Amino acid sequence: MSAVDLTLADALDRLARKDISAVELTEAHLEQMARHRSLNAYLVETPERALGEARASDARRAQGQAGPLDGIPLGIKDLFCTKGVETTAGSRMLENFVPTYESTVTANLWRDGAVMLGKLNMDEFAMGSSNMTSAYGPVENPWRRPGSNAKLVPGGSSGGSASAVAARMALGATGTDTGGSIRQPAAFCGIVGIKPTYGRCSRWGTIAFASSLDQAGPFARTVKDTAILLRSMSGFDRKDSTSVDMPVPDWVKDCVGNVRGMRIGIPRQYRIDGMPAEIERVWNQGAQWLRDAGAEIVEIDLPHTKYALPTYYVVAPAECSSNLARYDGVRYGHRGEGATLTELYENSRAEGFGAEVKRRIMIGTYVLSAGYYDAYYLKAQQVRALIARDFTLAFEKCDAILTPTAPSSAFAIGEKMDDPIAMYLNDVFTVPASLAGLPGISVPAGLGDDGLPLGLQILGKPFDESGVFRVAQAIEDAAGFTAKPALLAS
Amino acid sequence: MAELIRGTTGDWEMVIGLEVHAQVTSKSKLFSGAPTDFGAEPNTQVSLVDAAMPGMLPVLNGFVVEQAVKTGLGLNAQVNKRSVFERKNYFYPDLPQGYQISQFQHPIVGKGEVEIDLPDGTTKSIGVTRLHLEQDAGKSLHDQDPRKTFVDLNRSGVALMEIVSEPDMRSADEAAAYVRKLRAILRYLGTCDGNMDEGSMRCDVNLSMRKPGAPLGTRCEIKNVNSIRFVMAAIEYEARRQVEILEDGGKIDQETRLWDTRQGITRSMRSKEEAHDYRYFPDPDLLPLVLEDGLIERMQATLPELPDAKKHRFMGEWGLSAYDSGVLVAEQERAAFYEEVAKGRDPKLAANWTITELLGALNREGKDLADSPVSASKLGGLIDLIQDNTISGRIAKEVFAEMVESGKDAASIVEAKGLRQVVDTGAIDKLVDEVMAANPDKVAEYRSGKDKLFGFFVGQAMKASGGKANPALLNETLKKKLAP
Known part of the structure; x- marks a missing residue:
C-alpha cells in the first residue's frame, strides 16, 4: 500500500511508530501531485516549503515534541491567506496577491505540525458548485463514469480540495462552506467533508464571500480524519467577532459509530419533486443502516425548506456585493487602466471578476438598493429566521437529521453551465443548514447507477459536532465504502 | 433669538x-x-x-x-x-x-x-x-x-x-x-x-x-x-x-x-x-x-461636573453673574483656574481679575490658559495684596503687567519696586501738609466753598507719594486737614 493511500489517522500512527518519516510521507504526496497535475487541483505547489516543514517535523518528533498533526501533508483552499504564498481566491482579481499574514485556521494547522503541500483551486471567490468559475481553469474530478471518458466536475466551490483528497494528493485539505461548498464536493468526490457550526472556526484571514454564512472545515477520506483535522482548525479567535468562545472537544472520541438510542430525523420536505431514484434509494439505505445500528428514525417537518434557496440567493449575494467592494484596483489586486476614477473602477472590476461573481454582485446590489431592500433583503432575513426556527423545533424531536447531500452525482464539465438556476439547485439540501448555522457533514454512502459516489448528509444541533460525527461514523461503518476513483485504478 | x-x-x-x-x-x-x-x-x-x-x-x-x-x-x-x-x-x-x-x-x-x-x-x-x-x-x-x-x-x-x-x-x-x-x-x-x-x-x-x-x-x-x-x-x-x-x-x-x-x-x-x-x-x-x-x-459615576451645572453653581455659590459664569465654565481648565483663584478670596474680585485682566492679556498675546505666565496661585497672591491693602487696585494693574511680562510673583515685584502702599498716618499727614503748604491760595478757595478742588489735592498728594498712598487714608486725612 502506497503512503498516499493511508488514512490520516494511520499516517499519524506510523509517524509515531517511526515506520515512516514526515519527509517520506510528504515526498510520496508531492510525487502524486506531479502525477495528477492534469486535474488542475493545485494552483500553487509548495514542494520546497513542504519538505522543509517535513524535515522540521521529523526533528521535532525525534525530540519527542510532535504536535497532534505533526508531519501530515495537507492542501489548503486558495481562500485561506497564507503568508508569503500566493492567495488568489480563484480570481484574476487577486492574481499574484501574496498576503503578509496567515489565516487563523491555517496558523492553527501549522501550530499543530501540519505540512503545506500547496494551494488548491476553487470557484472564484467561492461562488460556484462545479469549480467551473475559477479564473485558473476547471478542476477535474478523479472519478469517471464507467465506460466514459467525460471529464466530471468535482463540485464546488472547494473543488480543488475535494479532488486532491480523493486523488490522494493530500491526506486532508481545508475547505470553506457558505451554502454547501464543502459538503457537495465531498459527495461528488466520494470523500468526507464537514462544515462545523458557524463560529467554530475563525474567519480571520479567510477571504470573505458571505460573512454570515462562511465557515471553514476539513476534507479527508474518513470521518475520523476529519474529526482530527477539525479539532486543530477550530477554536475561539478574538480577531473574529463572530467566533464562539467554547471549548473544542476531542471529536475523535465520538467516531465510534454508536448511535443506539439516538433519534434521527428524516425531513419530509427534502423529498423534492424529480429527485432521482438513486438518491432516494441511498437515503433510505442510510436510514436503514442507522435503524439497524439501534437508532430511532423519526419523520420531521422543516416547513420553510422550499424558501431556503431563494433566501440564500438573496442573503449571500447581498453580503458578497459589499464584501467584494474592497477589490477596487486602488491598493492591491488587479488594476485596469482608466483615465478617470470611474474608469479605473469599472475596468479593474470588469477585468478582474468573472461572470458568476459579477452576476452575484449585481444581484446583491439590487436586493440592497433603495426601494427593494424591504422586499428582498429584509424579507430574506425574516425567512432565514423561520428556517432556523424550523430546525430548532425539529431538534425537539430528534438528535440529528439525515438527508442526501446533493440531488445528483457529479456531472460532466460543460453540463448545467448555461443555466445558473440549475446550478444553484445543487445546493438545495445543503443551504438550509448554512442559513441556520448548523454543523453538517457529508459521508460517502455508495455508488449511484452511473458508478459515481453519492453522499449522505448528517446535520446536528448547534455546536453538537459530536453527535454529527457519531452518526457519520455509523454511516461510514455500514456503507463500507472502498471504491476508488477511476483515475487511481489506471 | x-x-x-x-x-x-x-x-x-x-x-x-x-x-x-x-x-x-x-x-x-x-x-x-x-x-x-x-x-x-x-x-x-x-x-x-x-x-x-x-x-x-x-x-x-x-x-x-x-x-x-x-x-x-x-x-x-x-x-x-x-x-x-x-x-x-x-x-x-x-x-x-x-x-x-x-x-x-x-x-x-x-x-x-x-x-x-x-x-x-x-x-x-x-x-x-x-x-x-x-x-x-x-x-x-x-x-x-x-x-x-x-x-x-x-x-x-x-x-x-x-x-x-x-x-x-x-x-x-x-x-x-x-x-x-x-x-x-x-x-x-x-x-x-x-x-x-x-x-x-x-x-x-x-x-x-x-x-x-x-x-x-x-x-x-x-x-x-x-x-x-x-x-x-x-x-x-x-x-x-x-x-x-x-x-x-x-x-x-x-x-x-x-x-x-x-x-x-x-x-x-x-x-x-x-x-x-x-x-x-x-x-x-x-x-x-x-x-x-x-x-x-x-x-455615569465617572461623569465630571458639566458646564451647565458648573455655571449654575458659580452663580449660586460664588454669586457671579450669568455672563461671568458662562465665560468661566466655557473651558474646564478655566473654571478650575478660577476656582483656585477664588478660594478664600473675594469671588467677584477673583472673577474680574481672571476674566478682564488675565484672559484679556492672554487673548492679546494669543496664548492659552495652559501657557499663562501667571498661575492661579500667583494671581491669587496679587488679589491678596489688594485685599489686605498692601497695594491699591491701580498699582495692582501695574504689578500684574509686570507679572505677565516676567512671570514673577506679585509680592516680590511690589517689594523690589517699592510699590507697597503708604498706610503710615504720620507719613500721610506729612504729605498732606506739604501739598497744602505749597498751594495756600487753593486751600483758601476750597475753604471758601469750592469743593471741587478736593480732587486736585488728592491728585497732588498721590503724585507726591508716587501713587503709593492708600487712597482711603489719604482722603480721610485731606478731609480732616482741609476742613475750615
Missing part, C-alpha cells in the same frame, strides 16, 4: 440643524488596534484591517463604546443598551473597504438635549436627535501630483461620533453657541478634544428658510464646515442665497453643497438625483452591540 432676514416679500426665518462629527478620544481606532496620533507621516497608522486587506475583520474597541456612552449621558440622552453596526456602501479611494461601518437604524444614543447660552444672557434648549458611532475615511490628496491622487489612510477607521441635532436653531449665533457648548461638553467629558483645526470636530449644516410660522421649507446640506466662524459665515451666505431664490419665485433644490472657504460661498456638490444609494445593511462581521449590565451606571 431668531434672526430674521428681511426680504421684499416679508421676513424669512432660518431653520438650522447641525450634524457634528466628533473624533472620539482614544488611543486606537474603532475596529482596529492602529494608533490615532495626529500629524503622523502618511500611511504609518494603518493596520491590515484599516487597509481592508482580504480576509480582515473588524473588532469593536470597547473603550470607544464607553466614550460614546459617556457622551450620551453628558448630553442628557437616552443610551440604547442594544445598537447595530451597519455598512454604508460607496466607492471612493480613501474608503478601502468600499463601505463605512456606521450605525443607522439602531444608534447607541438616542434623544438628548444641549442648553445653549445666547449673547443676551438667555438660554435655549437644542434637541439632540441621536449620536452614533462610525468609522472615519482616509484622506485623498489631490495636490501632490499633476496626474495622480495620493491616499493617506492614517484616519481610515478612526472612531467618530456623529451627533445630529434637531432643526431647533434659528440664527447663526445659535448655531455657533450650539457648537461651542457641544465642544465644551465633549472636552469636559474627555471624549473628544474638539480641535476643529486638526479636524477632530467637523460640522455639516442643514438649513432651510421659511416665513415665520410656516411649515418647513426644502433644506440644503452644507458639508465640512470646519470652524465656528465658517459655520456662521456659511449660514449667513446660504440663508441669503435661499431667500434670493425664493423671492424670485424659484424653488430650493434639495442638494448637498460644499462650503468654499476661499471664496466664502456655498457651492453645489450633488443634487438629490445624484445622491448615493448607500445600501445600508447590518454588518455581518459584527454582532449587535449589547452593553453589559452596569456599564451605563459605571460611566
